[in-house]
Amino acid sequence: MKLKLKIWRQPSSEARGRLESYIVEANEHMSFLEMMDVLNEQLIAEKKEPVAFEHDCREGICGTCNMVINGRPHGPQRGTTTCQLHMRHFNDGDVITVEPWRAKAFPVIKDLVVDRSGFDRIIQAGGYISVNTGQAPDGNSIPIEKDTASEAFDAATCIGCGACVAACPNGSAMLFTSAKVAHLGKLPQGKVEHVARVKNMVDQMDEEGFGNCSNTGACEVECPKEISIENIAMLNRSYMASIFGANK
Amino acid sequence: MSLTGLFLISFLFVHLIGNLQLLYDDGGEAFNTYAYFMTHNPLIKGISYGLYFFILLHTIQGVIIAAKNRSAKGYKYSKPSGENAKWASKNMALLGLLILAFLFLHMGDFWLKMKLGQLGMVAVEAYDFKVADLYSRVSIAYQNPIIVGSYLIGLVALYFHLSHGFSSAFQTLGLNHKKYTPLINGLGMLYAIVVPLAFAVIPIFMYFK
Ligand code: HEM
Ligand code: SF4
Ligand code: FES
Numbered sequence: 376m377k378l379k380l381k382i383w384r385q386p387s388s389e390a391r392g393r394l395e396s397y398i399v400e401a402n403e404h405m406s407f408l409e410m411m412d413v414l415n416e417q418l419i420a421e422k423k424e425p426v427a428f429e430h431d432c433r434e435g436i437c438g439t440c441n442m443v444i445n446g447r448p449h450g451p452q453r454g455t456t457t458c459q460l461h462m463r464h465f466n467d468g469d470v471i472t473v474e475p476w477r478a479k480a481f482p483v484i485k486d487l488v489v490d491r492s493g494f495d496r497i498i499q500a501g502g503y504i505s506v507n508t509g510q511a512p513d514g515n516s517i518p519i520e521k522d523t524a525s526e527a528f529d530a531a532t533c534i535g536c537g538a539c540v541a542a543c544p545n546g547s548a549m550l551f552t553s554a555k556v557a558h559l560g561k562l563p564q565g566k567v568e569h570v571a572r573v574k575n576m577v578d579q580m581d582e583e584g585f586g587n588c589s590n591t592g593a594c595e596v597e598c599p600k601e602i603s604i605e606n607i608a609m610l611n612r613s614y615m616a617s618i619f620g621a622n623k
Numbered sequence: 624m625s626l627t628g629l630f631l632i633s634f635l636f637v638h639l640i641g642n643l644q645l646l647y648d649d650g651g652e653a654f655n656t657y658a659y660f661m662t663h664n665p666l667i668k669g670i671s672y673g674l675y676f677f678i679l680l681h682t683i684q685g686v687i688i689a690a691k692n693r694s695a696k697g698y699k700y701s702k703p704s705g706e707n708a709k710w711a712s713k714n715m716a717l718l719g720l721l722i723l724a725f726l727f728l729h730m731g732d733f734w735l736k737m738k739l740g741q742l743g744m745v746a747v748e749a750y751d752f753k754v755a756d757l758y759s760r761v762s763i764a765y766q767n768p769i770i771v772g773s774y775l776i777g778l779v780a781l782y783f784h785l786s787h788g789f790s791s792a793f794q795t796l797g798l799n800h801k802k803y804t805p806l807i808n809g810l811g812m813l814y815a816i817v818v819p820l821a822f823a824v825i826p827i828f829m830y831f832k
Contacts, residue, residue, distance in 0.1 A: 381701075394701060443700055445702055445704065446700050446702040446703050446704030447704045447706070447707070472701060472702040474700055474701065474702075477696065477697065477698040477699070477700060478695065478696060478697065479694065479695050479696065479697040480695065542707055543696075544692070544696060544708070544713045545692035545693075545695055545696060546692070546695040546696040546697065547692070547695070584695055585695060586691065586692040586695030586696060587688055587691065587692055587695075588795075589688070589692065589712065589715065589791070590712065590787070590790075590791040590794045590795060591707075591708035591709070591712040591713055591787075592707075592708055592709075592712070593707040593708035596706075596707040596708070597707055604794065604799070605799045605801075607794070607799075608794055608797045608798065608799030609797065609799075610797075611794070611795060611796065611797035612796075612797030613797075615796075615797065
């Protein structure tokens with residue numbers, strides 16, 4: 376299949392970027408990233424600068440293969456990262472626009488690569504539990520209700536990709552932050568520090584320059600792990616509790 | 624935002640019930656009595672100052688947040704996708720400002736004219752003195768197709784604002800539940816459709832009367 380790609384090229388964070396057009400010959404069994412590899416080999420053969428994009432696991436778990444494909448983070452397929460998106464979802468002759476995540480708090484480093492270290496600092500502000508490391512504890516020593524375990528596990532599937540921020544018209548990081556808060560705060564080990572964690576992570580989120588949530592719901596539609604905005608409601612409840620001084 | 628929004632939603636409902644009295648075919652007896660009561664009862668007066676304050680607070684907060692959010696995004700995608708969120712949810716500030724423009728028009732036309740004593744006086748049964756004839760003013764205003772048209776525009780904006788705002792306020796307050804949230808969403812849509820529609824019936828009915 377022959378495709379016309381319009382890709383955002385930006386040599387550095389200071390430089391001005393623009394969309395450039397390329398023609399690439401792909402086949403429908405390729406993943407989107409493999410198609411990008413073919414393009415880059417082509418560019419290298421022509422002695423041109425290959426397109427910089429992030430990738431690592433290529434199996435949907437690392438959260439680095441971030442690109443906005445035809446206006447949609449990770450492309451048109453729901454619940455799918457770019458590396459798991461296959462070219463069979465496109466047609467011969469399609470024009471595909473590929474852009475980096477867009478948010479003030481995610482500045483472009485080069486081409487499609489953005490700086491997501493704001494997420495790391497949100498995690499450092501409270502996305503952990505304080506326990507001494509050592510032997511793995513006995514799996515069943517703290518009984519946890521099935522429903523609670525499932526909700527915490529669902530939240531824990533967040534891979535920190537940032538598609539939620541990219542999809543949000545406000546560049547808000549609420550879905551990511553709420554997923555981390557719910558993942559830890561629903562479980563007994565994480566409950567202890569829950570209120571302080573919420574306050575610290577939200578404060579860090581604001582400091583990084585992410586926008587405010589206005590409940591458009593775009594994040595949960597584009598999230599490759601289908602994290603629910605129910606987690607955001609939980610974050611809002613907990614944040615109010617942290618402001619009004621409750622301990623729970 | 625959510626608290627002031629919910630207050631405005633409650634107010635709007637009461638306001639609607641009162642105004643439906645305009646539809647009575649009694650030459651404005653019931654409506655003028657109600658209007659006098661609403662403008663002279665100290666408790667209602669207190670609430671109305673609260674209302675002005677909350678509208679102001681809601682507007683200022685809304686516009687500040689919307690401006691911050693716009694700058695936090697910074698860029699637009701060259702190929703925007705409309706598929707992941709409702710249009711209204713992304714244009715709350717625009718819709719709100721449309722509603723505000725409508726409110727100025729609305730207050731200038733009725734409330735200001737009454738306050739400045741520009742209305743005629745009529746006798747009503749409930750009081751032994753004459754009260755301002757707001758009913759006549761309203762009837763005259765609704766003969767003007769431009770006024771009726773601008774009311775309808777205001778109400779369409781209100782529909783869109785509430786189609787997102789009603790359920791959004793619950794989510795902001797952290798109230799999201801597998802069983803009740805679909806109910807709240809349904810109720811929100813019902814409110815967003817029925818209330819502006821009922822408001823719209825008044826000028827349309829009086830225009831054709
Ligand atoms: C005076 C003009 C108005 C302006 C400028 C305005 C502006 C706004 C803005 C910008 C938002 C979005 C806030 C956000 O994104 O977080 C909003 C939300 C909202 N508005 Fe308004 N609005 C106005 C009038 C009204 C009226 C008359 C009502 C009710 C009848 C109302 C009810 C709501 C509700 C319930 C929300 C949702 C709050 C939330 O999500 O927490 N607004 N308004
Ligand atoms: S919530 Fe979803 S979209 Fe956001 S960072 Fe986590 S996995 Fe990515
Ligand atoms: S490359 Fe790891 S999630 Fe796509």
